[in-house]
Amino acid sequence: MSRIEGVLQTLKGQxxxxxxxxxxxxxxxxxxTVSLMHSMVDAGVDIIELGxxxxxxMADGPVIQLACERALKHGTSLRRVLAMVSEFRETNNTTPVVLMGYLNPIEAMGYDAFADAAVQAGVDGILTVDxxxxxxGDVAPLFSRRGLDPIFLLAPTTTDERIRAIADHSxxxxxxxxxxxxTGAAKINVDDVAAKVAHIHELTALPVGVGFGIRDAKTAAAVGQVSDGVIVGSxxxxxxxxxxxxxxELKRALTDLLTPMREALDRIKP
Amino acid sequence: MSVKLTEEMLAALPDARGHFGAFGGRFVSETLMDSLMTLEKEYLRLKKDPEFQATFDKDLADYVGRPSPLYFAERLTRETGGAQIWLKREDLNHTGAHKVNNTIGQVLLASFLGKKRIIAETGAGQHGVATATVCARLGLDCHVFMGAEDVQRQSLNVYRMKLLGAHVHAVESGSRTLKDAMNEAMRDWVTNVDDTFYIIGTVAGPHPYPLLVRDFQSVIGREAREQSLEKTGKLPDALVACVGGGSNALGLFYPFLTDESVQLYGVEAGGLGLESGDHAAPLCAGRPGVLHGNRTYLMEDENGQIASTHSVSAGLDYPGVGPEHSWLKDIGRANYVSVTDEEALDAFRMLTQVEGIMPALETSHAVAYAVKLAATMDKDQMVVINISGRGDKDIHTIAQLDGIEL
Known part of the structure; x- marks a missing residue:
């Protein structure tokens, strides 16, 4: 069982x-970055998605576009991100880390080289937006074979046929x-999300995390009610x-955001 | 090594997933997949629909003014002292460039799909103008994304788009040029996918765009082939076209791909020279990667980050290229070369002064290479240059380089 599956199963049991x-x-x-990751774990997060x-x-709004610009200005390459995960793993062997991003940096590094290095660093899942x-077909098996979870997106526009096919690959x-x-837009409609996620649960046994538009304890609780987890980014x-x-100051501000979300999620009745 | 292409081989490309060999495909976020698959299905159906084709042909004839002439540039040929130089006059199309062939086709697709809101990206502004034009004609809501730097250097086209009723969105992110305009158009599309049709301006992007843009632009090569046989009794020996994303080049080349005797030359923007790194020539100096929905040659750094590009011509200032060009390069069917900003500017002046035809700065790249090429060929040989657009939009840039304030 992968670290991600283990964590999600334990949560489900609780x-x-x-x-x-x-x-x-x-x-x-x-x-x-590593210090921020540890600080978020202390605030009660379960899995970290590292962009x-x-x-x-192309799939990101202005907030994450600017974050990419700041990170690139300081030379944050994919190799450097993997080194951050290694460093995080020196003192945390339990919190799963998912790398989320775009395909080209992985393609430039080479798929096999990347997959090997990701396992070595202690990465658990790979989510490639594009x-x-x-x-x-050629890439996901390289990840699965090494025990990395390939994680794919589902969208409101995804047909049932595709939901099944995507779940098969995930x-x-x-x-x-x-x-x-x-990312970062304020468009979420909780009723729509509830209906679609309930439908996705009928089509796959995989846990469903919901992201985009979750900005506070209230939206986290509303979406948590209908899903297995919430993803909070922008x-x-x-x-x-x-x-x-x-x-x-930054760590305190992140904790101040995450703590009420944690509490709100934990108040949801099973 | 060059492969002999047959009609059967070409008919099988792109494959069902939109691949041209190792290139192309559909690398987009999940939200867009359903729309792209619907577009593909509808296009493949309409491609065979006589009513759709008849409407397309009629619009090209009566609205665009096709066929565009194949003109023998007698004086340029004499001055060059080599092969006969012929010009395929896409600059004479309505709106002044080849871009309108594609927007006529795509807006027709949009109408068949019932979409009322149109978005487009533009570099030099020619595709933006061509999109705004067809939207004005059909009364559609038109939004054009343009890099803030291009808004400045192509202000004439910005104003033309506004006169045509389009909303022009200046894109301030990234390098503020064509690639950033395309990023922003993709973001708009993902947000408004239910009611919006994205008219991509070149043979790039996710499948089926490279296919349908190539099909719509192939009218250039079909005409040139016929006109060449009619006027000279033979096929040209070489075709030359500039390549940014590569739609005018592919439109000219495609109907000649199985004609082995016809040499194909795509001319990329060499900027300040390939060795300077300041250029926009992914086929000459890049490597394969994934951007804007397709796998193709790209300009990128060793970490897979997209490199910034430079060209005096906004329409060529793009780090990628259509995937079918990448395939044609790898199988050796087409040759990809580059000319510098300076050579292109010289060619602009030469064609203007020798033939009285003012080419766009993009097109000037093709002219510059074709003249060098023709000089090495025999007098009984024939070179066709795609005059993809006219240069009125570039007069401010040229004047500025001359130190003149207009």
């Missing part, structure tokens, strides 16, 4: 929901994108942008 933060690696500075910065983040399962969890749009990244100057 009747709890996963809190999954996303931050862009290398933002505000590559030297601070691999890319020069052309790699639909149709193009992942392990760990599937990531449901709550609305048509880019609101954290925006907090990083506004607290770049002081790392201790």
């Amino acid at each position: 009747g709890r929901k996963a809190l999954i933060p996303f931050i862009t690696a290398g933002d505000p500075h590559p030297d601070q 691999v910065p890319f020069s052309d983040p 790699l639909p399962p149709e193009e992942a 392990s760990g969890y599937v990531y449901y994108v709550s609305f048509n749009g880019v 609101v954290l990244v925006d907090t990083i942008a506004r607290n770049q100057a002081d790392i201790e």
